[in-house]
Amino acid sequence: MDRQICFYRFLLIALCWQGIFNVPAFALIKKSQISGNWTNVNTWGGISPLPGDEVIISSGTTVNLNQVTADILGGLTIELGATLIITVNESGLKVSGNIANHGTLTTWIHQGLKGTLSLHGNSYWSGQGSWNLGAIHINEHNWEFDEGLVIRIADNISGSPGSSMNKNYRRTATIFHFNGSENAVLLADGSSYYYPSIIVDKPEFVDKLDQKKVSFLDSYSPNMVQILGEINILKVTDRLALSPFNSLTVIRNLKGAGELSGSDTSDLIIDGSGDEINPVRMTGGTYFGSIRVLRPAGVAFENSFIVRDELFIAEGSHVRLAKSRLTLGVNGANPTPGNLICRGFLLGGVNGSLAIHGNGALPVELKFAQNNSAEYTIENLDLNRMPGAGPVLMPINHSLVLVGALDIAANNNLVLGNGKLYLNATITINASGYITGSEQASLYVQGHGGNATLRFNQTGSAANRTLQYFYLNRTPGRIITLGNMLNIKQSVNVVSGKLDANSNLTLLSSPSGSASIATISSSATI
Numbered sequence: 001m002d003r004q005i006c007f008y009r010f011l012l013i014a015l016c017w018q019g020i021f022n023v024p025a026f027a028l029i030k031k032s033q034i035s036g037n038w039t040n041v042n043t044w045g046g047i048s049p050l051p052g053d054e055v056i057i058s059s060g061t062t063v064n065l066n067q068v069t070a071d072i073l074g075g076l077t078i079e080l081g082a083t084l085i086i087t088v089n090e091s092g093l094k095v096s097g098n099i100a101n102h103g104t105l106t107t108w109i110h111q112g113l114k115g116t117l118s119l120h121g122n123s124y125w126s127g128q129g130s131w132n133l134g135a136i137h138i139n140e141h142n143w144e145f146d147e148g149l150v151i152r153i154a155d156n157i158s159g160s161p162g163s164s165m166n167k168n169y170r171r172t173a174t175i176f177h178f179n180g181s182e183n184a185v186l187l188a189d190g191s192s193y194y195y196p197s198i199i200v201d202k203p204e205f206v207d208k209l210d211q212k213k214v215s216f217l218d219s220y221s222p223n224m225v226q227i228l229g230e231i232n233i234l235k236v237t238d239r240l241a242l243s244p245f246n247s248l249t250v251i252r253n254l255k256g257a258g259e260l261s262g263s264d265t266s267d268l269i270i271d272g273s274g275d276e277i278n279p280v281r282m283t284g285g286t287y288f289g290s291i292r293v294l295r296p297a298g299v300a301f302e303n304s305f306i307v308r309d310e311l312f313i314a315e316g317s318h319v320r321l322a323k324s325r326l327t328l329g330v331n332g333a334n335p336t337p338g339n340l341i342c343r344g345f346l347l348g349g350v351n352g353s354l355a356i357h358g359n360g361a362l363p364v365e366l367k368f369a370q371n372n373s374a375e376y377t378i379e380n381l382d383l384n385r386m387p388g389a390g391p392v393l394m395p396i397n398h399s400l401v402l403v404g405a406l407d408i409a410a411n412n413n414l415v416l417g418n419g420k421l422y423l424n425a426t427i428t429i430n431a432s433g434y435i436t437g438s439e440q441a442s443l444y445v446q447g448h449g450g451n452a453t454l455r456f457n458q459t460g461s462a463a464n465r466t467l468q469y470f471y472l473n474r475t476p477g478r479i480i481t482l483g484n485m486l487n488i489k490q491s492v493n494v495v496s497g498k499l500d501a502n503s504n505l506t507l508l509s510s511p512s513g514s515a516s517i518a519t520i521s522s523s524a525t526i
Contacts, residue, residue, distance in 0.1 A: 027052040027074050035062040037087070049073060052096070057082040057103065065091045065107065065115065072096050072120045078103040078129055086115045086134075096121030101129035108134035108154040111182055116155075119143055125151075134180075138163035138187075145196075147171045154180020159187050166194040172229035172252070175199060178214045188216035188246050190224040197229030200238040200258060208237070215241035222265075224249060233258030239283060242266040247289075254280055262288040264308060270299045278320065293317050293344070300347075301326065308336040308358075313344040318369065321378060322349030329358015335386055342367040350403050353380035356392055363390040370398060379404035383412040383433070391436070394419040403447070408433035413457065416441035416467075427452035429483070434458070439489045442469040445480055445497075455483040462487060466508070472499050476523045493518040498525040 030053045036043035043063060049055050051071040057063050059079040064087040075097035078084055082103035084093075092115055093107060107115040114134035125145040135155035136143075140162040145151075147169075153176055159165070165187070174196035178184045181203045187193045202212040216225055224247050231254045233240050238258030242248055247267035254260070254277050261283035262268060269292045270277060276297040282305035292312045293299055300320035306327040313319055319326075329338015338358025346354075346368045356364050364385075368376035376399050383392050384407070393415035394400055400419065405426035408414060412433045414421075418440030424447035429435070436457040437443070445452075457464035466487040472480055474497030482504040489508050492499070492515070499505075507515035520526060 027054065029054045029056060031056040032058045032061040032063050032082070037064045037066045039067055054097070057084050059103070064088075065093060067091055070094045070118075075099070077101075078105055078127070080129075085109075086113060089113050089115075091115040092118065094118045094120055095123060098124045098126070101125070101127035101131060104130040104132070106130075106132040108132055108152075108180055111180075114155060125149065138165060142167060144169055145171060145174055147173050149174045150177060151175070152177045152179050153184065154178070155182060156185045157187050158185075159193070164192040166196060166228075167192060170194055170228055171196045173197065174229075177201060179203075181212060183212045184214045186214065186216050188219055188223055188225055188243070190226045194226045194228055197231070197252075198227060198240075199232045199234055200240050200256070201234040202238055204235060204237045211237050211239070213239040213241050216243050216246050218243040219245040221245060222247065227251075230255070232256045233260065233281075241283075242268075250277065250280075250295075253277060257281070259283040259303070261286040262305075265289050267291070270295045273297075276300060276320070279323070282324070293319055298344070298347075306330065307338070310337065310339040310341060312341045313346070315343040317344040318347050319344075320347040320349065321352030321354065322347070323351045325353040325355065325380075327355040327357060328364065329356065329360060329385070331357050331359075331384065331386055335359040337362070338364075338385070338389075340364045345369045347375050348378040348401075349374070350377060350379055352378045353382070353404065354378060355380075355382035355384070357384050357386075359386040359389050361388070361390050364392045365395055366392065366398070366400060367395050368398065368400060373399075373401060377401040377403060380407070381405075381414075382407045382409075383414060384409040385412055387411050391415050393417060394421070408435070416443070420444065422446065423449070425449040427454070427480075429453060429455045431455070431483075434484075436464045437467045437486075438463050439466050440468050441466075442471070443467055444471040444473075446471075446473045448475050449478065451479045451481070453481045453483040454486070456486050458484055469493070471495070472497050472524070474498075488515045491516050491518055492526070494520050494524040494526055496521065496523045501526060 030049040033045040041048050052074045054075045057078045059081040062083040066088040070092035072094040077100045080102040085106040116135040118137040120139045122141045131151040133153050136157045138159035140160045142164045177199045179201050200214045205211045230252045233256040236257045241261045244263045245265045249269040251272045259281045264287050267290045271294045278300040279302040282303045284304050287306045290310045294314045298318035301324040304325040330336045337360030339360040391413045394417050398419045401422040403424045408429045410430040410432040415436040420442045422444040426449045434455045434457045468490045471493045473495040478497045481500040482502050485504050487506045
């Protein structure tokens with residue numbers, strides 16, 4: 001009698017548990033018996049899966065996911081040669097346990113036929129099957145997975161407060177392959193969500209305005225997005241976008257033909273011990289708050305972008321400007337510093353340009369590598385710092401070649417130090433802008449540029465308006481005019497073109513020797 005009473009009490013408790021939580025007291029393993037719809041009882045041999053059941057899609061069967069209102073399964077296994085595929089739009093799949101996929105799991109066909117896989121408990125994913133997923137939602141629990149999976153995701157990854165992803169195992173070699181013809185917006189909180197490797201691979205649209213991207217949810221305070229593996233922004237039309245306050249550290253590699261975009265409050269850190277990242281293609285005109293290059297092998301940037309606050313290059317590292325226009329700082333009503341802290345070095349390129357703006361009080365040092373002329377050659381240099389900002393200067397014994405344009409705005413100053421400056425094209429120096437020379441500095445004006453006026457620093461020491469050597473070899477007929485006083489300590493050499501001294505040229509004499517004018521060729525004039 002007592003044993004019978006205990007059994008009925010246990011049965012009563014089980015029924016109450018089932019009524020409150022909509023979970024059966026005795027979860028079963030349900031295997032598909034034939035191919036068919038999920039909602040067809042015959043697919044399961046007479047009884048459809050109930051909440052909490054462990055579901056197995058059996059080898060050789062295809063189950064059509066056709067349930068808009070889904071119960072929460074205890075777990076899901078798809079055997080080798082089995083398929084679970086969505087056939088009714090917005091069908092859902094809810095799982096509270098683990099998922100093992102050795103066959104094919106598809107919850108995204110196209111924008112009109114997609115579903116959401118929701119995780120309602122701690123879930124561990126395994127299996128080398130084909131994963132083709134739409135949206136994924138993590139409901140207050142942790143999602144982990146095996147190393148080496150390739151999971152195709154076409155839609156968003158979302159989560160409830162308290163959820164996490166890859167937080168325990170920190171997998172790096174699993175790949176999230178973002179495909180599908182819609183934008184994918186991802187969880188951003190770097191304290192909870194740790195992405196493995198990612199591939200951005202959205203279909204190419206004829207109209208670029210329709211092009212889709214992968215981005216992260218906006219943050220409202222500084223947040224470091226965690227991508228632990230490689231980043232591959234595959235095609236030229238693909239884009240990975242950092243939303244406000246989201247920053248990114250590239251630890252392993254960033255590759256592909258696509259673009260990375262930031263925001264006014266996004267930072268980018270290039271770190272890790274791999275090869276030079278070449279290139280990082282920026283979305284044209286994109287902003288970053290700051291960029292820190294810590295990777296010993298350095299980074300090459302492409303396209304036009306703006307660093308508002310600071311570009312930091314660590315000792316032994318470099319930034320290559322081969323095919324980019326880098327602007328440091330922002331002018332206007334809300335200016336930013338545009339600092340360059342260069343403990344490593346810059347590498348140039350004939351298609352690379354540098355614009356230095358902003359209101360930073362620190363001097364900007366143009367520290368280009370000096371091993372060969374290609375390293376210290378760039379296309380354009382634009383100096384347009386705000387009044388009161390620090391000067392732009394060349395380090396000791398450095399050379400700089402400009403094959404495009406030098407543009408010095410009002411109240412801006414290029415300090416040559418004891419270096420050599422080669423101007424091979426357009427020269428534009430505002431009436432209140434200038435070059436600061438020295439008794440060891442040299443200036444070479446060459447190439448096919450038009451007429452130009454040179455202006456030198458007339459304040460302070462006479463050395464500020466002095467050059468050791470001046471060389472002119474412009475296209476015949478081009479006129480270079482001295483807009484103010486210039487002293488020459490060693491020599492003036494005019495090979496081609498005209499130097500209009502404008503009564504501003506002084507040849508210095510000293511006990512160690514006197515300055516001179518070299519023999520003037522037939523195509524040259526002073």
